Amino acid sequence: MGDLTRATDEELQRIYNDIPSFYDRANALISFFQDVKWRTELVATVRSYVPKPRSVLDVASGKGELSFIVKKLMDKDTIMLDYALNMLKSSFVEGERVLASFYNLPFRDGAFDAVVSSFALHAADDIEEVVREMARVSRGVIGVIAMGKDDNPILRSYVGIYLRFIQPYLAKLVGAKPEDYRYIYYIYRRIPVNSQVKKTFEKYVELKLFEVKALGSVYICVGTKRDLGR
Ligand SMILES: C[S@@+](CC[C@H](N)C(=O)[O-])C[C@H]1O[C@@H](n2cnc3c(N)ncnc32)[C@H](O)[C@@H]1O
Structure with missing residues (x-):
C-alpha cells in the first residue's frame, strides 16, 4: 500500500474501488445520518434554478447516491461519471455511466443544464481545476456538497480529532476497513478553508448558496452560470 498520508489520486482510486459494498452504511454512520438530508437540500436548491433539466x-x-435523489426530485436520469x-458497476440507479476523471470531463462546453457532485470534490488535489471543469460543461447550474474546513481553528481541531480518532472506527462498525477511512483525515488536513473554497466558486459562477454544516466540515454550494437567463 502507498503512503496514505499523501492521499494521492492513485491511492484514493484504489480505496474507492475497495469500498463500494459498505460505502452507504459507512457514509450514513460517519455523517450521523445527515448525508441523505444534505444531498436532498442540494438537489432541491438546484431544482429551484432549473426545474426541468x-x-x-x-x-x-x-454508486449514484446523488443521482437517486435527482431522479426522485427532478424525475431525470443523470449521466454518472466516476473514475472507480x-x-x-455497483450503481443502483438507471442512467448512462462514464468512467473518467473529474479533471477532464469528456463533454463539450455547456453540455448540461445542471452539473452536480456530492462528497467528492475534496478528493481533488486542486479543487479549482474541477470547479472550472464543472462550470465549463454546465450551461445552467452547478451544485456541490463536499467536505469543508472551517476558518475557525478551534472548530477545525474538533473535526480533526473526530476524523482521525473516531470516524475510522465508526466505519469499522459497518464492516469497512478503518485504514480505508483514515485517508479522510489526511484529505481534511490538506483542503483549503471554506472561505477560500467559496472564493474559488465565485470565480466561475454566480453564487446562490454557500452553506456550511457540521462545524464547517461540510459545505453545500450552488451557483449559476453568469449569463443564465440573459
Ligand atoms: C465519497 S464517494 C461519493 C460518491 C457519491 N457521489 C455520494 O454522494 O455518495 C467519492 C467518489 O469520488 C470519486 N472520485 C474521487 N476522485 C475522482 C476523480 N479524480 N475523478 C472521478 N471520480 C473521482 C470516487 O471514485 C468516489 O466514487
Missing part, C-alpha cells in the same frame, strides 16, 4: 451530470457519482469502475 434536459440533462444532468453527476460528477464523481460513486467498481463504484460504477
Whole structure:
C-alpha cells in the first residue's frame, strides 16, 4: 500500500474501488445520518434554478447516491461519471455511466443544464481545476456538497480529532476497513478553508448558496452560470 498520508489520486482510486459494498452504511454512520438530508437540500436548491433539466451530470457519482435523489426530485436520469469502475458497476440507479476523471470531463462546453457532485470534490488535489471543469460543461447550474474546513481553528481541531480518532472506527462498525477511512483525515488536513473554497466558486459562477454544516466540515454550494437567463 502507498503512503496514505499523501492521499494521492492513485491511492484514493484504489480505496474507492475497495469500498463500494459498505460505502452507504459507512457514509450514513460517519455523517450521523445527515448525508441523505444534505444531498436532498442540494438537489432541491438546484431544482429551484432549473426545474426541468434536459440533462444532468453527476460528477464523481460513486454508486449514484446523488443521482437517486435527482431522479426522485427532478424525475431525470443523470449521466454518472466516476473514475472507480467498481463504484460504477455497483450503481443502483438507471442512467448512462462514464468512467473518467473529474479533471477532464469528456463533454463539450455547456453540455448540461445542471452539473452536480456530492462528497467528492475534496478528493481533488486542486479543487479549482474541477470547479472550472464543472462550470465549463454546465450551461445552467452547478451544485456541490463536499467536505469543508472551517476558518475557525478551534472548530477545525474538533473535526480533526473526530476524523482521525473516531470516524475510522465508526466505519469499522459497518464492516469497512478503518485504514480505508483514515485517508479522510489526511484529505481534511490538506483542503483549503471554506472561505477560500467559496472564493474559488465565485470565480466561475454566480453564487446562490454557500452553506456550511457540521462545524464547517461540510459545505453545500450552488451557483449559476453568469449569463443564465440573459
Ligand atoms: C465519497 S464517494 C461519493 C460518491 C457519491 N457521489 C455520494 O454522494 O455518495 C467519492 C467518489 O469520488 C470519486 N472520485 C474521487 N476522485 C475522482 C476523480 N479524480 N475523478 C472521478 N471520480 C473521482 C470516487 O471514485 C468516489 O466514487
